[in-house]
Amino acid sequence: MRMSQLFGQTLREAPSEAEIASHQLLLRAGFIRQLAAGIFSYLPLARRSLNKIENILREEMDRIGGQEMTMPVVHPAELWQETGRWYRIDAEMGRFKDRNNRDMVLAMTHEEVVADLVRREVRSYRQLPRLIYHIQTKFRDDPRPRAGLIRVREFTMKDSYSLDADWDGLDQQYRQHYQAYYNIFQRCGLPVIAVKSDVGMMGGQMAHEFMYLTPAGEDTLLICENCGYAANRQIARFQKPAAKDEPALPLEKVATPGAKTIEELANFLNIPREKTAKAVFVMATFPTNTTPGKPSTAPKLERFVFAIIRGDMDVNDTKLANALGATALRPATEEEIRAIGAVPGYASPIGLMGINQNTASTRPFVVVVDDLIPSSPNLVAGANLEGYHLRNVNFGRDYTAEITADIAAAGEGDACPNCAASMRTVRGVEVGNIFKLGTNFSDALGCTYTDPDGQEKPVIMGSYGIGSGRLLACVAEQHHDEYGLKWPITIAPYQVHLVALLGRSSSDTDILANQLYSDLVDAGIEVLFDDREESPGVKFNDADLIGIPLRLTVSERALKQGGVEVKRRDQAERQIILLTETITFVKTEIAKMEAEINSLVKTIPYPD
């Protein structure tokens, strides 16, 4: 490609809206342009890199038996109504009506379409297992796109779907993806770690996220450097400090004027925070019963939740929602809190409406306690009376709960659940995920097959995603310096950046550079040829900015020294090679760089 013909140009200064390196550099180097919040055009340079990423995705998917296909971006609403997500998902789903006034959906993901295909195509266990995948555009109207290509609204994703007759088959395909994903990221030059993650609204049995660790990330992870435990904060476990065992003392009301927070309470009574019980109030939304084919129009089912955790800890919303089986949580309003007879700031599980009957079903609320509470005696809790607390509150004796579960948020310094070493928090970007869906979608959409015994059984599914644009941005984030991008050879838009410096008597170098360009192209090498009439400074700076791995310079000076100058973008050294040996040298150098990356691809043990 001649740079004089390239669509798109470099920018000397980055638009002020870009803050992180990958966003600034991809804009400046002419890879991407923003059309609206979280919606981008990918210019030719980016398109070439994305093609390479997508081909790596294809190779690794094909290697584990994947079959590529394409599924639509526009779906009829009926399909999403069948699984209930039409109702459960709010404004994040792009919806419109077609000319016949039918409700339509912009694909956020493709489980519905896969399941619909499966129920039409799959009849017999003989048709299983299968692995299908596609690389397709999706749209999620995210409330807050950010960080350039890291979090966007319109994006392209490789998503694969495994179809199995039994759980062992699912497990096998899941493990194969686990390794294939490591291969993919390593081949793209991106270091990642796999962490267990929340299964969220997808239900299912198990999920891993592949995280690229960077301060620009938006997810928080807890990692143990001692034993390797790593988990998304949403589900991270930790060893809770055991409370001192002591005999239960009698309840005692104590005046605590103005002490509405745990901090104030602990200071006022001069006790450590772990001797207090913190009350947290949320409204939880529960799924309404949706019968397949019969869209539910029932209003959302909401219940008040009274969660209790020790004062030295915080509630983890995801853990709490999972313990409840709720689909969403929101903070309760002060009116809602008072409506169940609790006093904000002095709330207590003791003496609430209905609590003494201990008939959970008649209570207008659910009580959840963290699993550390039953073994933490003599805590200070609210008295449900403005200005008063209760000393020596004991779970079991003074109150009970419907649910006892781990609902505590892990944080920096908490003890590793496996080895008790102090854990660290790091930020990361989720670049891929793998998900054991199980039979959720099969059940909702009626995907069944007949097994060898003639029994009808649900197809067992898994889904596995990698966003190609996000991956591109993360590689840019990982591989750059103050001058620009530094693409790994495997996904660089071109392999060689040929710079022609025309000099005073331009004809010689001009002819030589053009000849070299066509020789390289004829040799099958991907070349970006800077044939523009620009000064050397401009050309070198643009080459550094665009970040193609190998730079060749044809100039009077280099010719006088005997040939062409070669420089790797990721190294400072330059050398002169004979013009006649350029093609061979370049091929060798490319092979060397490819080998460097491919040597990183190795088998990762699957953690059981």
Place this chain on the structure above:
RNA sequence: CGGGGUGUAGCGCAGUCCGGUAGCGCACCGCGUUUGGGACGCGGGGGUCGGCGGUUCGAGUCCGCCCGCCCCGACCA
């Protein structure tokens, strides 16, 4: 959705407080010089100052409403 910021030429910005003919750098076009790390000279083009409404003889500037974009939080199959 809450909090903060911002919107003036393709990009970066000044001008807004204190109303009076819209500027600078880069980029772009033409001519000439220059050619190993973002050259120089001369000449040139490009603006509904985010939008609508109001105040005023007069609004980029003051007032009101709305919109876009960015950051933090909430959210995130």
